[in-house]
Amino acid sequence: MISEQRFWNPVLETLDHEKIRKLQFEKFKKIFVWAYERSRFHRGLYEKAGIKPADIQSFEDIRRIPTVEKSMMRGIQRKDPFPYGDALCVPLEEVSEFRQTSGTTGQPVYQADTWQDWEWWAECWAYILWAQGYRPNDRVFIPFGYNVFVAFWAGHYAAEKIGAEVVPGGVLDTQARILKIQELKCTAMMATPTYVLGMADAAKSMGIDPRSLGISKITCAGEPGASIPSTKKRMEEAWNAKVYDHAGATEIGAWCFECKTQSGGLHINEAFFLVEIQDIDTGEYIVEPGRRGKIIITALDRQAQPCIRFDSKDIAEWSPGKCPCGRTFRLINGGVVGRADDITKVKGVLLAPSAIEEVVRSIDGLSDEFEVIVDKAGDIDLITLKVEILKNREGERKQIEAKLKDQLRLKTNLGYNIEFHDYRSLTRYEVKAKRFKDLRKK
Ligand SMILES: [Zn+2]
DSSP states (O other), rough: OOOOOOOOTTTTTGGOHHHHHHHHHHHHHHHHHHHHOOHHHHHHHHHHOOGGGGOOOSHHHHHTTTBOOOHHHHTTTTTSTTTTOOOOSSSSGGEEEEEEOTTTEEEEEOEEEEEHHHHHHHHHHHHHHHHHHHTTOOOOESSSSSSSSTTTTTHHHHHHTTOEEEEEEOSHHHHHHHHHHHTTTEEEEEOHHHHHHHHHHHHHHTOOOOGGGGEEEEEEOOSSSSSSSHHHHHHHHHTTTEOOOOOEETEEEEEEEEOOOOSSEEEEEETTTEEEEOOOOTOBBBOOOOOOOEEEEEEETOSSSSSSSSEEEEEOOOOOSOTTTOOOEEEEEOOOOOOOOOOEEEEEEEEEEHHHHHHHHHHEEEEEEEEEEEETTTTEEEEEEEEEEEEGGGGGHHHHHHHHHHHHHHHOOOOOEEEEEEETTTTOSSSSSEEEEEEOOO
């Protein structure tokens, strides 16, 4: 029976590393030729760099190919063929899906997919869901506003593909979604970490214990929370469920996932993606574990609007170990730890917002919400951290503040001005939270 199968694709997921590399290289050459011959955007980029398909003879040659950034994709938007511009590699009539990026970092980028691409999206997600224990007997609740952002759209199709039952929680509000999960006895859910915590909070205020709802697994995306230990713990305890991380993006696809073993890393789906990690300062390619860099990624099978050596700005590092689950797909240690855009220098120290999240969520007595504001007082950088204290813990404010300051100093090497706010007074987010504001940039 398929349900007893350990891997969604037992051949590719256990292929030895050398064979995977060979497969990746062959696929890379193919998609490179595809883009070179069909897209003016790609051809122009490669001709300018003096690279032809025949020059790609080894992985080292791949590194000579220019990377593509989101800003370059923005530059061709709304041009011919409208609205995608000349990175499009298929006739417009073959495009069957429109999506756009969430716009967190600026003007959204439009993304075209053919039906074949869309099936590929669902296949990539099927690997994720199967690895996280989704099976045909699951009833999966998907509480997001089905819209122009790709979000969990492909997760929806993949859940259907593996034979599970999908309940689309589209335009329902949070309370109605909770009641639907309860009524239908749903067993699994997909949401951003912010919303997973927000829903648990909302259920409690309705007098419903989220632990009683029967959700046994939750797949997260959109934010790094499910790979931040203290946030993951809060989610798992709130729902009495296993919480799994996955990373993906509109322009890339769903490229890595945590498996049921939860070994502290995320598997890259190496059958479909080629991942390179590059040192941000030196541009050197990192092959050894333990050194962080930004992820350069190629979607090896995506055709309408190819993703070739895309500079994702995601920060990650190779994991030293293999996962006991048996998959040979390599792991990135602790998931995507942040974005190059978000990592900012404060008082000369590099600060990643995820480090602050790890501390806030590890402290008992604080709610799940927080905000960080970096500003200048004269010449000096000032960080204000706004947190909410739980109603029944008001009396411990002094102790909590001391603990918070200590832990923040330890984990980030910086001092903070702490502001306590009333429980439920900070902004609640449904999709991606905007907790970090750098006012120095204005
Ligand atoms: Zn694994």
